[in-house]
Amino acid sequence: MKLPQNLLFTKDHEWIRVEGNLATVGVTDHAQEQLGAIVYVELPDEDEEFEQGDVLGAVESTKATADVFSPVSGKVVELNEDLNDNPGAVNTSPYEEGWLVKLELSNPEELEALLNPEDYQKLIDEEA
Amino acid sequence: MRYLPHTESDIKLMLEKTGHKDLADLFRSIPDKLAPENKLNLKAALSEPELVEEMTRLAKANKFEEYRSFIGAGYYQHYSPAAVDSVLMRSEFYTAYTPYQPEVSQGTLQGIFEFQTMVCQLLEMDVANASMYDGATACAEAALMCRRVKKKRDKVLVAKSVHPEYRKVTRTYMSACCDDMIEVGVDAAGRVDLDDLKSKLNDNVACLIVGNPNYFGVVEDLKSLADIVHAADAMLVVTFSEALAYGALRGPGYFGADIACGEGQSFLGSPSFGGPGFGMFATSEKLMRQMPGRLCGRTVDRRGTPGFVLTLSTREQHIRREKATSNICSNQALCALAATIWLSLYGKRGVSELACHNLTKSEHLKKRIAALKGYEIAFSGPTFNEFVVKCARPASEVVKSLMAQKIIPGVGLAPDYSDYPSHLLINVTEVHCESAIDALVAGLEAAGKGGAK
Numbered sequence: 001m002k003l004p005q006n007l008l009f010t011k012d013h014e015w016i017r018v019e020g021n022l023a024t025v026g027v028t029d030h031a032q033e034q035l036g037a038i039v040y041v042e043l044p045d046e047d048e049e050f051e052q053g054d055v056l057g058a059v060e061s062t063k064a065t066a067d068v069f070s071p072v073s074g075k076v077v078e079l080n081e082d083l084n085d086n087p088g089a090v091n092t093s094p095y096e097e098g099w100l101v102k103l104e105l106s107n108p109e110e111l112e113a114l115l116n117p118e119d120y121q122k123l124i125d126e127e128a
Numbered sequence: 129m130r131y132l133p134h135t136e137s138d139i140k141l142m143l144e145k146t147g148h149k150d151l152a153d154l155f156r157s158i159p160d161k162l163a164p165e166n167k168l169n170l171k172a173a174l175s176e177p178e179l180v181e182e183m184t185r186l187a188k189a190n191k192f193e194e195y196r197s198f199i200g201a202g203y204y205q206h207y208s209p210a211a212v213d214s215v216l217m218r219s220e221f222y223t224a225y226t227p228y229q230p231e232v233s234q235g236t237l238q239g240i241f242e243f244q245t246m247v248c249q250l251l252e253m254d255v256a257n258a259s260m261y262d263g264a265t266a267c268a269e270a271a272l273m274c275r276r277v278k279k280k281r282d283k284v285l286v287a288k289s290v291h292p293e294y295r296k297v298t299r300t301y302m303s304a305c306c307d308d309m310i311e312v313g314v315d316a317a318g319r320v321d322l323d324d325l326k327s328k329l330n331d332n333v334a335c336l337i338v339g340n341p342n343y344f345g346v347v348e349d350l351k352s353l354a355d356i357v358h359a360a361d362a363m364l365v366v367t368f369s370e371a372l373a374y375g376a377l378r379g380p381g382y383f384g385a386d387i388a389c390g391e392g393q394s395f396l397g398s399p400s401f402g403g404p405g406f407g408m409f410a411t412s413e414k415l416m417r418q419m420p421g422r423l424c425g426r427t428v429d430r431r432g433t434p435g436f437v438l439t440l441s442t443r444e445q446h447i448r449r450e451k452a453t454s455n456i457c458s459n460q461a462l463c464a465l466a467a468t469i470w471l472s473l474y475g476k477r478g479v480s481e482l483a484c485h486n487l488t489k490s491e492h493l494k495k496r497i498a499a500l501k502g503y504e505i506a507f508s509g510p511t512f513n514e515f516v517v518k519c520a521r522p523a524s525e526v527v528k529s530l531m532a533q534k535i536i537p538g539v540g541l542a543p544d545y546s547d548y549p550s551h552l553l554i555n556v557t558e559v560h561c562e563s564a565i566d567a568l569v570a571g572l573e574a575a576g577k578g579g580a581k
Binding site: 040042060061062063064065067 | 417442443447448451
C-alpha cells in the first residue's frame, strides 16, 4: 500500500496536501481500492465554499457511490476537470493525477486534527 | 413469477419449523392496538356463477357507455389497436413484478430500453428513465431534481396553467422539505405571463415548471421561456398530460428544456376512469445522474453479444440508501410496455399523422363553437386537441343541460380556477366521429340560447 509521507488524512479516507494557504484534496489509495473501477466523479462548482466535513463531491464506481467529505473548511479554487474524461485516474494515480479539488484554507487550525500517515495506516490496518 | 398461495399444510409445516402454535402466535409481536380487531368485513364467498351474476349486475350500473364524452383535462380517449393487448397479455410480461435480473429478463429489459428510446425521440431529449407512476408524480420528481441540481436555490416557480392535480402533488412533495412553490400567472393567450415570470425570477429560484400543452390546451412559447429562465441561471421543466401532442409539436428538448416529464396515458387508449397511466421523464445527458427512477442500458457481455441491464444504479436507494437520488424505484413497466407497442405500431409517421388528425379535428370544432351565439374561445394562444370555451352562463349549467342529452361537453374550470366560472375545457380526438361533434355543437347551441354574447 502506497502512503505518501507528505500528506494528511481523514477517517473517511480523503487525503490533503497543504502548500501555503492552498490544499489539494483527493481520495486515498485504500478508498479507490475498496470502491473498484471509478466511472464518474462528481465535483463541486468553482468558488463554492465548504465547512469541514461537508459533502464536497462523490466518486461513483460500478458498484457504489461514495461521498467525498471536505477535510477542512475552505473555498474551491480549482477543479480537476480531466476527471470528466478520465475518472479512472482516481484508481491509477490517487495521489497525483487523481486529485479532485484545490481549496483555499479558511481555517488552517483544522489541519491539526487530521491524521498523519502513521495514524492513517493504523486506521486501515484496524479496518482490515 | 406466479402467485402461489400457502396451503393449510404449508402453514402448519412452517409454524412447526418456527416453533409457533398458530398464526395468532406468530404475529403476537404486533401490539394489540395496531392489530385488526376482527376479520375483514367481507361478504361470504360466492360460487362462480353467482360471482358472474354479481359482477354483471355491477357492470350494468355503469352508464358511461351511453354518453358521448368530450372530457380531456389530463386523460384522453384514444384508439388502441387490438395488437397491443395481444402482445401485452403474454404471461412473461404481465405476471412479472420487478423483472430486472438480466439473466432471465432480456425481453422485458429490451422493452424498457426501446421505451426509453421512443420517449427520447418523441420529446427530443437525451436520456429517459424506465417510466414513473404518472404525470403528476413525474412533475413533482422534476421539482425535487431541480432542487438537487441547483443546491442553494430553494424556490420553485409553477405556472398556474399547469394541471391543477400536478400542482397539488408537487406542492405535497415540496412541503416535506419546507420549500416554496410560487405560482406564475396566465396572460390573455392562455400562456405564461412573461412579465409576472420575470418579476418572480431571482437567485433563489431553482426552476420554472410549465405545461405544454398546458391545462387549457394551449401551446406555450417554450423558446422565450427557456431564454428567460436560463438567463436567470434556473432550469426549465416542461410537463404535459397529452403526450400525443408531440407527434405534431417539436419536443421540449428542441427548445432547450432541462427536464421534460408528463403523463403517457394517451398511448394506452382508454382513460379507464383515471388509470392506470404512467409517467414519462427525460433530461439532458449532463443531468442524467440526478434523474430519478430506473434506467435501462444496452451493453455487450464478455463474448461481445448485445444485451440489456439496469444502469446507473448506484444513485438508487438499494445502494445509496438515504443518499439516493430519489426514493422512486418503481415504475409502470407494463403500461410503459403497452405504450411502446402502441408507438411501434403507429410508427414515427403514424404518430405524426394521428396528432395532425387530432389537431385538425380540434380546429374544426373550435371554429364551429366560436360561431355559436353565447360562446367564445377563451384564450388566443394556439392549441392542440383541447381548448377552453367561455360560455355566457356558468359552465356547470351548460354541462348539466347537455348531460340531459347524454353528452358530456367537457370539464368546467371553476372548481380549480375561481376566476373562470363560465369556462369549459373541451377535448376532441380521433375517437369522436362527425355525428358526435354535430351533436355537441347542436347541444351547445341549444344550451346557449337565452344567454347574451
